[in-house]
Amino acid sequence: MTALLWRDLRLALRAGGGFGLGLAFFLIVTVLVPFGVGPETALLTRIGPGVLWIGALLACLLSLDRIFALDWEDGSLDLLATAPLPMEGIVSIKALAHWLTTGLPLVLAAPVLGVLLNLPPAGYLWVVVSLALGTPALSVIGTFGAALTVGLKRGGLLLSLLVLPLYVPTLIFGAEVARRGAEGLALQSPLLMLAGISFGVIALLPFASAAVLRINLR
Amino acid sequence: MDVIAQDLAVARGGVPVLEGLSFVLGPGQALVLRGPNGSGKTTLLRTVAGLQPPLAGSLSGTEDRIAYAAHADGLKSMLSVAENLRFWAQVFGASDIKPALAAFDLDPLQDRLAGSLSAGQKRRLGLARLMVTARPVWVLDEPTVSLDAASVALFAGVVRRHLASGGCALIATHIDLGLTEARILDVTPYRAAPRAALQDEAFL
Structure with a gap:
């Protein structure tokens, strides 16, 4: 299992691995928003947490179809399925590798980019906390979508359509935590909801992903 | 322990392609599928x-x-030959990739990226993966595609050693591997009678 994780991380970091893709997209979105909405710092402060969350979500979405498609094309998915690894383990590792290469860099970049959006000082901590808590859910849900669409040529569109509605609760509660944090309001209930969504999907979705992957490999 | 198939029927895309197929594959035996x-x-x-x-x-x-x-x-073009092989060795819980590299004459290539190999060299690397799995039953689909005559002989030698050590092999191939001891199973007589495609029950 660790071998698979190391291989995926190594592949992501090598040329053509797509490691910087999500991060670059996140950067572009958050840099362009201040230009788009104009130099109103009060407005930017208000929409900042939401923009960061939407940027992170779309950046995550961008790299989802690579999770299984590459392994499917070169045949290693078939070989992994016959290896002595449980399919649930394979999909969990794939989701973890996706989070480490996409979600984690976004979490770390968010406070830096928050400066561009004139985020109030109180907001930085909660933007990071909400993203750290929410992006694993995005990776796990995305892995489920990728497992559903594996083997489809140009499955990216279908994948986005399938996954976006599933992302909405995470986005709502994640952005709410970040917004309330930035405004200094009580944020216990959205934080708990966000944590609940994350831990729930981490616990349950790998089983669903493994089941659809088995069917798709037939 | 034998691999036993009894009255097997298989379908592709919901359409039955073979039925009534039976075979027994014991240790040290090879079965070549033709059709x-x-x-x-x-x-x-x-x-x-x-x-x-x-x-x-x-x-x-x-x-x-x-x-x-x-x-x-199943090769990753951005990993080297040794890295590709070591990954599969770790997945299957083996550690030593030296014998596999040597058996398929891959030693001089082990630091090259798999993406820069020729088709035949990639195939040899793909077959070397079998040796690091340490599993007894080899199921091979057209293993000799893009191999030259010398590499086919190399491969036949590896299969023979695998059989001698108590393994077995099920091989689909069109060419003669020179495995004289292998039994041949022609699947043509087992072709399924044409009929309407069955529903794939997976999502129903």
Whole structure:
């Protein structure tokens, strides 16, 4: 299992691995928003947490179809399925590798980019906390979508359509935590909801992903 | 432990392609599958490898004992030869990739990126993967595609050593590997009678 994780991380970091893709997209979105909405710092402060969350979500979405498609094309998915690894383990590792290469860099970049959006000082901590808590859910849900669409040529569109509605609760509660944090309001209930969504999907979705992957490999 | 297939029927895309197929594969034995293109050899091998369930019949002795080699080698072009092989060795809980590299004459290539290999060299690397799995039943789908005569002889030698050490092999191939001891199974007579496609029950 660790071998698979190391291989995926190594592949992501090598040329053509797509490691910087999500991060670059996140950067572009958050840099362009201040230009788009104009130099109103009060407005930017208000929409900042939401923009960061939407940027992170779309950046995550961008790299989802690579999770299984590459392994499917070169045949290693078939070989992994016959290896002595449980399919649930394979999909969990794939989701973890996706989070480490996409979600984690976004979490770390968010406070830096928050400066561009004139985020109030109180907001930085909660933007990071909400993203750290929410992006694993995005990776796990995305892995489920990728497992559903594996083997489809140009499955990216279908994948986005399938996954976006599933992302909405995470986005709502994640952005709410970040917004309330930035405004200094009580944020216990959205934080708990966000944590609940994350831990729930981490616990349950790998089983669903493994089941659809088995069917798709037939 | 024998691999036993009894009255096996397999389907591709919901259409039955082979039925009534039975064979026994014991330690040290090799079975070569023959048949024209589209006769269902790959589907049969995928079924034996456990990637799809049989339509009917039973299959035993395959659980966690199969090393499968398909048309695609499952190589990562941005990893070196040694890294590719070491990954599969770790997945299968083995550690030493030296014998596999030596057996397929890959030693001089081990630091090259797999993406820069020729088709035949990639194939040899794909087949070397079988040796690091340490599994007794080799299920091989057209293993000699893009290999030259010398590499085919190399491969036949590896298969023979695998059989001598108590393993067995199920091989679909069109060419003569020079494995005189191998039994030959022509799948043509087992072709399923044409009928309407069955519903794939998976999502119903």
